[in-house]
Amino acid sequence: MSRKQQLHRPGAPEGPPGDDTGCPILHVDMDAFFVSVELLDRPELRGKPVIVGHPGARGVVAAASYEVRAFGVYSAMPISRARRLCPRAVIIPPAHEKYARVSAAVMEIFRSVTPLVEPLAMDEAFLDVSGAIRRLGRPAEIARQIREQVAGQQGITCSVGVASTKFIAKLASTRSKPDGLLVVPADGVAAFLRPLPMAALWGVGERTEQHLARLGLRTVGDLADTPLPALQRELGNAAGAHLYELSWGRDPRPVVASTPDKSVGAEETFPYDISDPEVIRRELLRLAEKVGARLRAGGNSGRTISVKLRMADFKTFTRARTLPEPTDLARVIYATACELYEGSGLERVQLRLVGVRVENLAPVGQTSRQLALDEQESGWHEAERAMDQVVRRFGRGAVRPAALVGESAPREHDEREDRQEGGERR
Amino acid sequence: MKLQVERDPLAEAVAWTARALPARPTAPVLAGMRLQAGSELTLSTFDYEVSAQSTIPVQADEPGTVLVSGRLLAEIVRSLPARPVDLTTDGTRTTVKCGSATFTLMLLPTEEYPTLPGMPETTGTIGADTFASAISQVAIAAGRDDTLPALTGIRMEINEDTLTLVATDRYRLAVRELRWTPVAPGLNTAVLVPARVLSDTARALTSGAEVAVALATGEGGMGEGIIGFEGSGRRTTTRLLSGEYPRYQTLLPSEFSSVAELPAAPFADAVKRVALVAERNTPVRLTFASSEVLLEAGAGDEAQASEAIQASYDGDEMQIAFNPQYLLDGIGAVDSDTVRISFTTPTRPAVITGKGEAHPDYRYVIMPIRSAG
Numbered sequence: 001m002s003r004k005q006q007l008h009r010p011g012a013p014e015g016p017p018g019d020d021t022g023c024p025i026l027h028v029d030m031d032a033f034f035v036s037v038e039l040l041d042r043p044e045l046r047g048k049p050v051i052v053g054h055p056g057a058r059g060v061v062a063a064a065s066y067e068v069r070a071f072g073v074y075s076a077m078p079i080s081r082a083r084r085l086c087p088r089a090v091i092i093p094p095a096h097e098k099y100a101r102v103s104a105a106v107m108e109i110f111r112s113v114t115p116l117v118e119p120l121a122m123d124e125a126f127l128d129v130s131g132a133i134r135r136l137g138r139p140a141e142i143a144r145q146i147r148e149q150v151a152g153q154q155g156i157t158c159s160v161g162v163a164s165t166k167f168i169a170k171l172a173s174t175r176s177k178p179d180g181l182l183v184v185p186a187d188g189v190a191a192f193l194r195p196l197p198m199a200a201l202w203g204v205g206e207r208t209e210q211h212l213a214r215l216g217l218r219t220v221g222d223l224a225d226t227p228l229p230a231l232q233r234e235l236g237n238a239a240g241a242h243l244y245e246l247s248w249g250r251d252p253r254p255v256v257a258s259t260p261d262k263s264v265g266a267e268e269t270f271p272y273d274i275s276d277p278e279v280i281r282r283e284l285l286r287l288a289e290k291v292g293a294r295l296r297a298g299g300n301s302g303r304t305i306s307v308k309l310r311m312a313d314f315k316t317f318t319r320a321r322t323l324p325e326p327t328d329l330a331r332v333i334y335a336t337a338c339e340l341y342e343g344s345g346l347e348r349v350q351l352r353l354v355g356v357r358v359e360n361l362a363p364v365g366q367t368s369r370q371l372a373l374d375e376q377e378s379g380w381h382e383a384e385r386a387m388d389q390v391v392r393r394f395g396r397g398a399v400r401p402a403a404l405v406g407e408s409a410p411r412e413h414d415e416r417e418d419r420q421e422g423g424e425r426r
Numbered sequence: 427m428k429l430q431v432e433r434d435p436l437a438e439a440v441a442w443t444a445r446a447l448p449a450r451p452t453a454p455v456l457a458g459m460r461l462q463a464g465s466e467l468t469l470s471t472f473d474y475e476v477s478a479q480s481t482i483p484v485q486a487d488e489p490g491t492v493l494v495s496g497r498l499l500a501e502i503v504r505s506l507p508a509r510p511v512d513l514t515t516d517g518t519r520t521t522v523k524c525g526s527a528t529f530t531l532m533l534l535p536t537e538e539y540p541t542l543p544g545m546p547e548t549t550g551t552i553g554a555d556t557f558a559s560a561i562s563q564v565a566i567a568a569g570r571d572d573t574l575p576a577l578t579g580i581r582m583e584i585n586e587d588t589l590t591l592v593a594t595d596r597y598r599l600a601v602r603e604l605r606w607t608p609v610a611p612g613l614n615t616a617v618l619v620p621a622r623v624l625s626d627t628a629r630a631l632t633s634g635a636e637v638a639v640a641l642a643t644g645e646g647g648m649g650e651g652i653i654g655f656e657g658s659g660r661r662t663t664t665r666l667l668s669g670e671y672p673r674y675q676t677l678l679p680s681e682f683s684s685v686a687e688l689p690a691a692p693f694a695d696a697v698k699r700v701a702l703v704a705e706r707n708t709p710v711r712l713t714f715a716s717s718e719v720l721l722e723a724g725a726g727d728e729a730q731a732s733e734a735i736q737a738s739y740d741g742d743e744m745q746i747a748f749n750p751q752y753l754l755d756g757i758g759a760v761d762s763d764t765v766r767i768s769f770t771t772p773t774r775p776a777v778i779t780g781k782g783e784a785h786p787d788y789r790y791v792i793m794p795i796r797s798a799g
Contacts, residue, residue: 368709370749371793372596373677373775
């Protein structure tokens, strides 16, 4: 993200939006999403440097206000470094449930425009508005309405890129940030792309950028003017062709309405390395509870369970097992995770991070389930669903497995939850 | 060693003994078959789990013991013409001569060959064919997942003259009761025998009339438990499995609200046909009504199939879904022209038995699949 951050040019081009004919793709991106949501509760911080992230030793920046970005602070940077760069920044611990609520409401606004909404993350999505033009107006007009509704209903701002392809729409939203709207006309794609730095292209990382720079290629225009065979010779057939196509603004990928989750996982970086198998197991239990609850909330179950173990030296092991039948039960996930941990040979090794993930997902309603002779008809499924209900009503931590009761309030410390969705992600 | 033996008994004995050769021997000598010639010829293989030994009544001209590649010997003997076979050892090799064909096999070091476990004392006897068919009836339900080792075994419960064989993989459970003849009265015990070995062994011992079962449970510090089977000059031993076996009696349903009887062969054929469209892990659905059973598979925008067969049914109309293979295993195993399916609800176990027996000696319990939606 850091390098990409440099692409942000605050101060969107003003004036009438360009010709949006043949530009049905919108990329909508919330501006400094977590920070914006926090500012709703703390308006006195508006215009001040604000960071959302866990203030602990190993916390990272989850979001940074535009004021603090001016100091060189960006997402995923260690909090300690951000503090040095901007000592007067206000650090707010993240409240993911709050963001999830706002995110869901925003996605609802998108879906009222078109069913073709492809969320990329909590705070950004692609929309294909081809089918809404007759009802709501031209794409640029729809983009304006969306911005108005998001601001009106949720009190936060977003930036919208309008273009003929996903790739250009995403670049356009980035260029219009914050609180902007940019149309890249279908016949103006080349002109828009050519002056951009190489890093603007999807798939160009630091390595490729340096490689191309050695060849004297610095802008997208340089790349577009290079014969394809030469590029393929340098970068390989697939990568060469891919970047060449992008450099001319060609991106055939359609907007795919939210693809179902492919996997659900949670992981925890410890404040200090831990080798005690008891503590590790307890952590696995906590993560399994979390993953189970999220599977059930999404109506999913999965067959493959994996654990991720990162040692103090960052060496990372992943072990997976596929079960005979899919599960959404924390109890099963935990038991399998423990077996994988015990079989990893890393018991008593100092661990920095542990993670639990369930893959091979399928919606519960659509999978028929082979029942086992020794399972109780009224048992853990009901127990865990009951826990879900208690948590919904009384909040996280209201009910937990006994092994976790001794803990203080559920830790949020630098913990990552993620769902990997189908389809391509940046 | 020097002897002459007829090709057919040799070929059979070698082939039978070669079954216990390990596919991937942990030591080179374990790939060998040991030939001991004296007043009879004894062939042995052993991989530390399973041992096999067969004897041919043939007088050796010169006694001796050799170890040769078992796989190779089996292949050679199998393809020999039907003539007497001459086996002679000379220094470091053994020559196999039959008609105009001659083979020379290198010897493996006999002194490195492990001692085969001794056959425990005979515990009882049972008809060879009865035993083989009973084992095959339960072996289908044994687990194949090595993460639950106990379930890969067949439990043999001995209670005086009643032998109960049990296997389950948690999704189905097969129980067979049969009579046998214990040597001494008062025997009550239970052991767990690897299912794969046991079904191989039972099938391989059908050439004789009776099988002798020899059990050393290993209880009371007598070393590891082994079980041996012997019949018509062949014997095999295998290590017993350890581990907790599920309390299967509690899993056997005892009361039913619905009972259907169907002709076995047409039922099995219909299940096979309908299952053609069932994707992996998807069920065939059986709808029971007063005079017929409707079989269906596939749903939504997938391929679908249905077929109705005549049946007698006593119960409320009900749909219950099963893994087609599990169902076929059960229908095939009851060994009856008519199969009876008894159940209560679509999420409780169903039991497949032969026709109308009050106390069936074979029960196949099958858990349904809870259907989508």
